[in-house]
Amino acid sequence: GVPLRDLAAERGIRIGAAANPYLLEREPDYRALLAEQYGSMTAENVMKWDSLQPERGVYDFSTADVLTAFADEHDQQMRGHTVLWHNQNPEWLDQGEFGPEELRSIMRDHIDTVVGEHFAGRVYAWDVINEPFRDGSGELRPNLWLNTLGRGYIAEALHMAHEADPDARLYINDFNIEGRNPKSDALYDLAESLLEEGAPLHGIGFQGHFHAGGVPEDMAENMRRFTDLGLEVTVTELDVSIKMPASAEELRTQARDYRAVVENCLEVGGCTGVTVWGIGDADSWIPSWFPGRGAALPFDEDYAPKPAYGSLQEALGG
Numbered sequence: 100g101v102p103l104r105d106l107a108a109e110r111g112i113r114i115g116a117a118a119n120p121y122l123l124e125r126e127p128d129y130r131a132l133l134a135e136q137y138g139s140m141t142a143e144n145v146m147k148w149d150s151l152q153p154e155r156g157v158y159d160f161s162t163a164d165v166l167t168a169f170a171d172e173h174d175q176q177m178r179g180h181t182v183l184w185h186n187q188n189p190e191w192l193d194q195g196e197f198g199p200e201e202l203r204s205i206m207r208d209h210i211d212t213v214v215g216e217h218f219a220g221r222v223y224a225w226d227v228i229n230e231p232f233r234d235g236s237g238e239l240r241p242n243l244w245l246n247t248l249g250r251g252y253i254a255e256a257l258h259m260a261h262e263a264d265p266d267a268r269l270y271i272n273d274f275n276i277e278g279r280n281p282k283s284d285a286l287y288d289l290a291e292s293l294l295e296e297g298a299p300l301h302g303i304g305f306q307g308h309f310h311a312g313g314v315p316e317d318m319a320e321n322m323r324r325f326t327d328l329g330l331e332v333t334v335t336e337l338d339v340s341i342k343m344p345a346s347a348e349e350l351r352t353q354a355r356d357y358r359a360v361v362e363n364c365l366e367v368g369g370c371t372g373v374t375v376w377g378i379g380d381a382d383s384w385i386p387s388w389f390p391g392r393g394a395a396l397p398f399d400e401d402y403a404p405k406p407a408y409g410s411l412q413e414a415l416g417g
């Protein structure tokens with residue numbers, strides 16, 4: 100069939116995938132699918148702090164640039180992931196016990212170097228704030244930024260990122276916010292107040308880590324309340340996990356879920372696209388984090404298309 104990226108472009112959205120340099124280098128089928136099917140790419144791990152600034156003031160772009168070079172070669176857009184998060188921070192930062200002034204200058208140096216100097220013009224959107232809420236509640240999640248700088252860390256980081264790259268689209272990205280619930284309500288309030296204060300927030304990333312059958316009915320409606328604020332929305336990390344071994348019926352349920360997510364995006368003006376969190380089932384983070392679950396992606400362990408791939412095609416009009 101016609102590649103997903105071309106179908107998506109005709110519908111005015113992008114379809115992307117999370118990628119890993121080590122797989123690009125070692126798996127020809129992985130390379131081929133990433134290049135052919137996806138018009139956008141997100142670094143699954145190598146644009147996080149532990150990769151980019153492993154020692155204080157020492158930046159390493161070598162693995163991230165394997166991805167940007169591939170993206171350039173294959174005419175793909177890059178989403179940057181991620182600036183501030185509670186996970187995958189280098190030890191020097193996590194254990195540093197910095198005061199507010201010093202932490203702020205560490206934040207500024209990282210943002211200037213990464214979002215500005217290195218990636219400006221090559222990364223079109225950044226998840227500036229990743230997973231700021233506790234799961235299942237409306238409270239901000241304690242992390243090194245919140246603990247030291249208070250809730251103002253969010254606006255501060257957005258301003259710094261905007262100064263570093265005025266063209267980048269700046270996002271808050273979180274999970275379990277796809278439907279209306281206390282967490283997405285709290286995010287809505289946060290987004291509204293950031294916009295009122297004039298913070299440069301441009302979009303909301305709905306990660307989209309689902310269990311088969313678990314796409315909320317009100318997903319489109321929930322995304323629309325954010326676009327009504329003038330924000331764009333993107334599904335940033337889509338996968339649909341299944342209890343292993345996956346039955347034919349579960350694979351059909353999964354296919355319907357993939358279709359529903361793309362249809363929800365198409366239905367909401369202001370949804371820029373959908374990124375899936377990996378290429379093939381063997382590369383997915385799911386089995387190692389949720390033992391007993393897996394088969395979460397549109398291609399199987401041998402990179403053959405699953406029913407979910409066909410339903411992505413159909414949802415995009417292929």
Ligand code: G3I
Pocket residue numbers: 143144186187229306336384
């Ligand atoms: O790089 C080290 C390697 O040196 C070491 O030998 C090996 C041994 O465990 O670990 C490797 O690090 C792993 C890393 O992925 C790179 O492969 C970590 O253990 C592993 O925990 C880490 O998992 C990633 C996870 O984020 C960490 O929080 C997943 O690949 C990645 O898919 C996942 O992505 C997150 C998004 O960033 C944010 N939203 C949720 C999503 C899923 O958790």
